[in-house]
Amino acid sequence: MRKLLPGLCLLAVTACSPTADPEDAKHAPAASPAKSAPAVEHPVAEHAEHAIQTGPNLSPVDEKRAYNPMHNRGENLRNLYLMNIRNARLDPVVTGLRKPWAFEFIDPNTLLITEIGGRLYRLTLQPRALVEITGLPDIATSQEQTGLLDIEVHPDFANNQRIYFSYSEADPEAGRFFRTMIATARLVDTRLVDVKTLVAADPYGYSPSNFGGAIEFDDTGKLFVSMGDRSEEALAQRGDRLQGKVLRLNDDGSVPADNPFVDDPSMDDRIYALGVRNPQGLHFDAESGLLFETEHGPLGGDEVNIIEAGVNYGWPEIGYGMGYNFQRLGVGTHAPGMRQPTWFYLPSVATSPITVYRGDMFPEWDGDLLVGALRGKSISRLAREGRTILSEFRFLGTLDARMRDIKVADDGAVWVLIEYGGLFRLSREDLPGLGEQPEASGQAIYDAVCAGCHDTGAYGAPRMDDRARWSQVAAKPLETIEANVRDGLGAMPERGMCSFCNDEHLRLVTDFMLETGAAQD
Incomplete structure (x- = not known):
């Protein structure tokens, strides 16, 4: 018990998630050991485009689309439709998973999926196959938030087959105290080998929540990992503890020489930024060079931050939420030397995943943030200009589902x-x-613009039923008529007052009026 936190009498305090609803216990999976069972290839059956079945039930999307082809398409994706994205469609790829937590692409045809119950899968899209990966270490799965968390693939996976994952580990004596773990392994066929621990966030703590555990590489091969405060908010400001921090490591777990606190004896060298609460989302955007983070607030105050070297993000001294005793935490919303969030949610939506959209399919979203919500059951598109969020739009509420992870594919x-x-x-x-x-x-152009004068004869315009006047107009050279329309004549303004007409439009309406007016009996 030498690594247990002092003051375990705090167990009398509720051990449910300090994120309120963000990590509630409504959908707890059955505990499942993460031992090395033989690899399992699930039978798959195609039901619709992009869809396979991996569990006992067909996808609700497929069932509804069987009698309504527009289910989760077009105007039925209401918020997207109102954002002028009118040809969107939402298709199931996998159904029947048991409380999945994260996924990552290995390549366009292959991805890895974690389940918090301690299972890791490899999904191949063509041909369809879902295979369970064995060789995981012992993972604590007894509580709602304990289990296998994030997954990341090494940038040079094609050559080294190395993956990274986070999970919770229970203490070996009581099995009721937990710590956040970051590990790496090589994926060989359907088994993990050469499993190594990179970070063990000592000591074990009483809380079964606030593990953080997000993992992300930047474009230089540095590894960033997030550590939750483990429900002990004061740890987020302590330099000798990893809880409530974002860490920066080399891919082998060693400390980069340029980390911001390597020369500070009061700080752990692995710390890159501090003062965060329960960060479950990290995303590095190579184009802007920015590292974005999402974290759960307490009662409100979920945050989106741009993580930078040596910065203190303030938890628990500042924040926009409230404590679970309905009292203000810390000193308020601002304090010297503490960074404001890039965006915050009040009330809480329970932010979890985050990504930056880069791609050709939704070009109007380029550079914007996509933030998933658990309690909010939607995705926020945060329209962004540099470091500034301009507006928020929410979509995919039609799924009525807690959003666990978001990725943008190559297409x-x-x-x-x-x-x-x-x-x-x-x-x-x-x-x-x-x-x-x-x-x-x-x-159509005549009815919209010209009829106001030429149907009534207003301002001396020749009426369309006045054949004699139109015969006089038609006797002029066509070049002269077109020039008069283009430049204006008498009371008729330039371009016949048609602000949207190009030259071809003017020729069309001129021909229509000449033919119609001269043909009147």
């Missing part, structure tokens, strides 16, 4: 993992006529 499709057991692909489809401009017609 620009957005893949979404939901806690209720499914992996979905949000894409766009080509629909006949969508986005095409209707063919211009002379009569």
